[in-house]
Amino acid sequence: MRLSWVKLVFPVLALATGSLYLRSIKHEVHSHAERLQRAQANNSISGQGILRRMNGVDAHVSQLIKLLSKMNEREAPGAVKAPEPMERKAVRKLYPNSPLFKKWGDELSEEEQKDAESLFQRYGYNAFLSDRLPLNREIPDTRDHRCVGRKYPDDLPSISVVLIYLDEALSILKRAIRSIIDRTPARLLKEIIMVDDHSSNEDLKGKLEDYISYINEEHPNLVKRVRHTEQLGLTQARLSGWKAAVGDVVAILDAHVEVHVEWAEPLLSRIKEDRTLVLTPVFDRVNFDDLEVIRYFPAADAFDWALWCMYESFRPEWYALKDESQPGKSPSIMGILIADRKFFGEIGSLDGGMKIYGGENVELGIRVWLCGGSIEIIPCSRIAHIRGAHKPYLPDLSAMMKRNALRVAEIWLDEYKTNVNVACNLPPTNHGIDIGDVSERKRLREEMKCKPFQWYLDNVYPLLDPLEDLAAYRSLSNELKPDLCIDQGPVPGSTPILYSCHFLMPQVCYYRNCGEIYIGGIKSHKYNSNRCLVDPGVGQYPRLDECKVAKQKKFHFLWDFTQGGAIQNKETKRCLEIAVGADTYYKLIVQQCTQQHWKIQHILKGTER
Secondary structure (H helix, E strand, O other), X not given: OOOOOHHHHHHHHHHHOOHHHHHHHHHHHHHHHHHHHXXXXXXXXXXXXXXXHHHXXXXXXXXXXXXHHHHHHHOOOOOOOOOOOOOOOOOOOOOOOOHHHOOOOOOOOHHHHHHHHHHHHHHOOOHHHHOOOOOOOOOOOOOOOOOOXXXXXXXXXXXXXEEEEOOOOHHHHHHHHHHHHHHOOOOOEEEEEEEEOOOOOHHHOHHHHHHHHHHHXXXXXXXXXXXXXXXXXXXXXXXXXXXXXXXXXXXXXXXXXXXXXXXXXXXXXXXXXXXXEEEEEEEEEEOOOOOOEEOOOOOEEEEOXXXXXXXXXXXXXXXXXXXXXXXXXOOEOOOOEEEEHHHHHHOOOOOOOOOEOOOHHHHHHHHHHHOOOEEEEEEEEEEEEEOOOOOOOOOOOHHHHHHHHXXXXXXXXXXXXXXXXXXXXXXXXXXXXXXXXXXXXXXXXXXXXXOOHHHHHHHOOOOEOOOOOEEEEEEEEEXXXXXXXXXXXXXXXXXXXXXXXXXXXXXXXXXEOOOOEEEOOOXXXXXXXXXXXXXXXXXXXXXXXXXXXXXXXXXXXOEEEOOOOOEEEOOOOOEEEEEEOOOOOEEEEEEOOOOOOEEEEEEOOOOOO
């Protein structure tokens, strides 16, 4: 290294008025010096001469910065100013309607836009950007301040981390592996198990194998692979990972994640206290377009009667603590789970009869609570999770979701299993969907002496509306015009209409024995409000109002109805009927009863004639 840097640096100063440039050089000088000092400390190499020469360079650069500052103050004649920035040529937007480019990608060339959009359609997230980000990128620490610096026991159990994937982008998998290694203490990390559910991507063969070999050279036998020879679905992939694990605790994660600092310690500490806990961290969302990490507030993992997952508030006692760092009880999990490996097997692991995708997490949540365990959200553990614009496996997962939900209902929901049929818009019996053999899982329930589902509703999830007085549901039509069904009408709006029957959700009606009629859907939770059919008392057209509002304001929202008979308001005594309007179209009206008759598609109880 030469010490005569002045000759090299002055032309740069003249061309660029380069104080910022010089400061960056100075920063690099310091960085080199620090690295040499660390190398000397770690490897006992002799570098004193090099360090002295670097310090000399540091002094020269400092003098040059001072000189440049004086020149700028005097605005010395003949000084060369930095060139004006060139105006960037506008680039045509090839995909103005693509979700990928709503707030990202303005600087991309047309060719880059094509590549980015192609990868987005393939993966459902911005693989183009992912490929250009560091594998060890920094992500914000989103934990509550009370989590930072918290002390955990030294003798924590070991953890096996299972990553499930199907045709993910290679850089996403690499970044997940890298984040786990970098942010999990080596003494705790037993292994990383990559479970490939029969991916077709060529990148996930040789190139991923090369990366795993590279990691294993530094960390012998740390990363292992399990490959399915055919696509078995999410549940089976998770089971494969659990069976291959040998750590005290197993963490089953999606592969499109990055773990945060100290993600494992709070989980392992809690399981050390109680091995019957099944835990989940708080997920922060990674945007599918710009891959920015968005902090999520801790919340419970809940579900509706279709067994579709959703976030929900914790029980009031958690908020009474006024401490966001404390664990919170949860009715279920979202899919990512951490459990004592042996206890997970003792309670039946996952139901291998579930297919492809959906419902297995709710099934596990219900089973854990009914069979001797409990579920907690651990706010001090955070994982950044990409929320893709679309999911792998099937383009439309709704049919498989219904099938799996019906299986869960048959095994665990006792007298409430029909609520799943209602939520899925299916007949109460003879739905024609094959849910597989459930005898083994029912036998497991008996052997473990699990509690009835009523206990779960009373003690774990009292916010779920049992729908006990639901009498009938689905399409509601008049015998004068049976090809027309009651419909919720335009949304936003509050005027129900008649429309050609299509049997989709806007036309699904519900009659409760209390007299309420809902049109266009029924809510699964007590904290929600359905939309009730109301007779305004004046005029000829009915309307829809929030049931809670109708009750508070004493609207006329209760009706008498029996299958094949009239629908009559209990208070006004007017009937819901149909009539031809001036435009020759049939209208839905309320008027003095003329003995028109209605039929609703599915009867549960209490509305037969």
